[in-house]
Amino acid sequence: MQSLSNRKKVLEQKPMNFWERIYLPAIFKGLSITIKHFFKPIPTVRYPEVERPYSKNFRGQHSLKRDEEGRERCTACGLCALSCPAEAITMISAERQKGEEHLYREEKYAAVYEINMLRCIFCGLCEEACPKEAIYLDGPHVTADYLRKDFIYGKDKLVEPRFDYKDEHEPTA
Amino acid sequence: MELAFVIEKVLLVSLIFVITLVIAMYSTLAERKVAGFMQDRFGPDRAGPFGILQPLCDGGKFFFKEEIIPAGAHKTLFILGPTIAIITACIGSAVIPWGQELTIGERVIELQVTDVNVGVLYMFGVVALSVYGIMLGGWASNNKFSLMGAVRAASQSISYELAMGLSLIALLMVTQSLSLKEIVVQQEGFVNWNIWVQPLGFLIFLICSFAECSRVPFDLPECETELIGGYNVEYSSMKLGLYMFAEYIHMFVSSALMATLYFGGYNFPFMNDLGLSQNWITIIGVLVFFAKIFAFIFFFMWIRWTLPRFRYDQLMNLGWKVLIPLAIANIVLTGVITVIKDTFF
Numbered sequence: 335m336q337s338l339s340n341r342k343k344v345l346e347q348k349p350m351n352f353w354e355r356i357y358l359p360a361i362f363k364g365l366s367i368t369i370k371h372f373f374k375p376i377p378t379v380r381y382p383e384v385e386r387p388y389s390k391n392f393r394g395q396h397s398l399k400r401d402e403e404g405r406e407r408c409t410a411c412g413l414c415a416l417s418c419p420a421e422a423i424t425m426i427s428a429e430r431q432k433g434e435e436h437l438y439r440e441e442k443y444a445a446v447y448e449i450n451m452l453r454c455i456f457c458g459l460c461e462e463a464c465p466k467e468a469i470y471l472d473g474p475h476v477t478a479d480y481l482r483k484d485f486i487y488g489k490d491k492l493v494e495p496r497f498d499y500k501d502e503h504e505p506t507a
Numbered sequence: 508m509e510l511a512f513v514i515e516k517v518l519l520v521s522l523i524f525v526i527t528l529v530i531a532m533y534s535t536l537a538e539r540k541v542a543g544f545m546q547d548r549f550g551p552d553r554a555g556p557f558g559i560l561q562p563l564c565d566g567g568k569f570f571f572k573e574e575i576i577p578a579g580a581h582k583t584l585f586i587l588g589p590t591i592a593i594i595t596a597c598i599g600s601a602v603i604p605w606g607q608e609l610t611i612g613e614r615v616i617e618l619q620v621t622d623v624n625v626g627v628l629y630m631f632g633v634v635a636l637s638v639y640g641i642m643l644g645g646w647a648s649n650n651k652f653s654l655m656g657a658v659r660a661a662s663q664s665i666s667y668e669l670a671m672g673l674s675l676i677a678l679l680m681v682t683q684s685l686s687l688k689e690i691v692v693q694q695e696g697f698v699n700w701n702i703w704v705q706p707l708g709f710l711i712f713l714i715c716s717f718a719e720c721s722r723v724p725f726d727l728p729e730c731e732t733e734l735i736g737g738y739n740v741e742y743s744s745m746k747l748g749l750y751m752f753a754e755y756i757h758m759f760v761s762s763a764l765m766a767t768l769y770f771g772g773y774n775f776p777f778m779n780d781l782g783l784s785q786n787w788i789t790i791i792g793v794l795v796f797f798a799k800i801f802a803f804i805f806f807f808m809w810i811r812w813t814l815p816r817f818r819y820d821q822l823m824n825l826g827w828k829v830l831i832p833l834a835i836a837n838i839v840l841t842g843v844i845t846v847i848k849d850t851f852f
Binding site: 356365371372374377 | 541544545546547548549809810812813814829
């Protein structure tokens with residue numbers, strides 16, 4: 335049949351010549367290749383003892399940041415949720431009450447902030463969308479788990495820990 | 508027979524037995540290590556430093572596995588199969604001369620269990636027997652795949668034994684002796700090694716020992732892709748372990764035999780010019796002999812991780828149409844050269 339692409343190559347099977355028939359040259363060639371690999375440095379990284387450095391722009395688990403005084407930066411504007419192509423982020427906002435100024439920086443804050451890690455594609459668009467520099471994907475890998483519900487990370491897992499532990503009012507999710 | 512003699516021999520036999528088993532045990536680790544390095548990775552290295560406890564773990568695992576004897580199997584023969592395989596593999600090392608003699612006080616200890624004057628024939632007989640283990644096991648399993656593996660093992664063994672025997676005849680024409688001790692003594696130093704007078708014979712012998720040990724590229728009896736494992740499909744637990752062990756012991760014994768017959772056994776270059784005492788020469792000789800054996804074992808593994816398996820018709824073609832005519836030609840050539848040497852020089 336005529337070849338349409340003109341890339342067809344007809345291979346003809348030639349009978350083996352003398353050197354090919356006695357196998358030995360080919361065997362020695364193969365042996366030299368394997369022995370070269372035997373003495374090559376091995377690229378394996380022995381994982382639990384040695385860890386490969388991550389790339390600088392690695393995107394891992396999200397963390398919700400605090401400002402210099404330890405207050406949550408997030409103001410629950412919803413831009414991250416809007417920018418998320420996988421629709422992994424939801425939140426419920428609440429108004430800051432009197433006496434909570436040391437907990438939340440803006441007058442509005444996220445009372446509930448949830449990211450579904452099974453939906454998240456770690457694209458980093460939430461990080462780009464955030465006007466308050468409140469969310470960064472600078473954490474470690476998201477670990478495996480048994481139940482789907484355990485992949486919905488709330489504020490307990492996302493908000494970074496306070497630097498000063500003097501305050502007794504720890505924000506709760 | 509005096510008591511000291513008996514004790515000496517019993518000690519020597521036990522020592523050789525233990526060494527054989529340990530080497531076979533660590534060959535399994537070495538095989539995986541060599542495979543690893545040749546494929547740009549480390550092989551098993553988690554059990555102990557460099558993985559040296561791996562063979563013990565594997566052995567322990569074999570003992571704890573459930574032992575299954577299939578309902579349709581012939582029970583006696585099913586158990587006899589691996590037994591014969593391991594026994595025939597172990598008794599081969601009896602005639603191999605491991606070193607010269609050691610002198611302790613008044614006693615002169617020969618480092619060879621027994622110097623049978625037909626040592627080569629004995630080795631041959633043992634090698635021929637070893638296929639019975641595989642055949643019995645494969646047939647007694649009552650499984651078509653194992654039967655196919657067993658039939659392959661039998662026909663392969665017969666085909667390659669012929670060429671092996673013929674290549675040995677040419678060697679025996681040179682050495683004029685069937686005793687392995689005698690053959691080694693003749694190869695003193697370096698220039699007297701039989702490899703220099705019998706290179707073609709050695710090549711044929713080498714290829715045939717690969718086939719006799721059913722190692723890659725001749726491992727058709729246990730080929731995974733066609734026979735889902737071959738003659739040992741139905742075996743589990745330590746019985747499977749014994750079959751595998753037998754294969755590695757075979758490899759060790761054939762390496763020892765090749766080193767003895769063609770590479771001077773315990774002889775090493777300049778052994779008589781060093782001015783050392785006899786005991787020291789013996790000890791160095793034993794170490795050199797083991798170094799040669801390990802080199803051969805490494806070569807076995809090197810080949811295994813280089814070559815693919817032969818097709819069955821290629822295997823038969825190679826055995827009957829190439830190696831046997833070549834071995835006969837080698838005999839004729841050796842005869843002619845010997846006659847010319849005797850008449851003119």
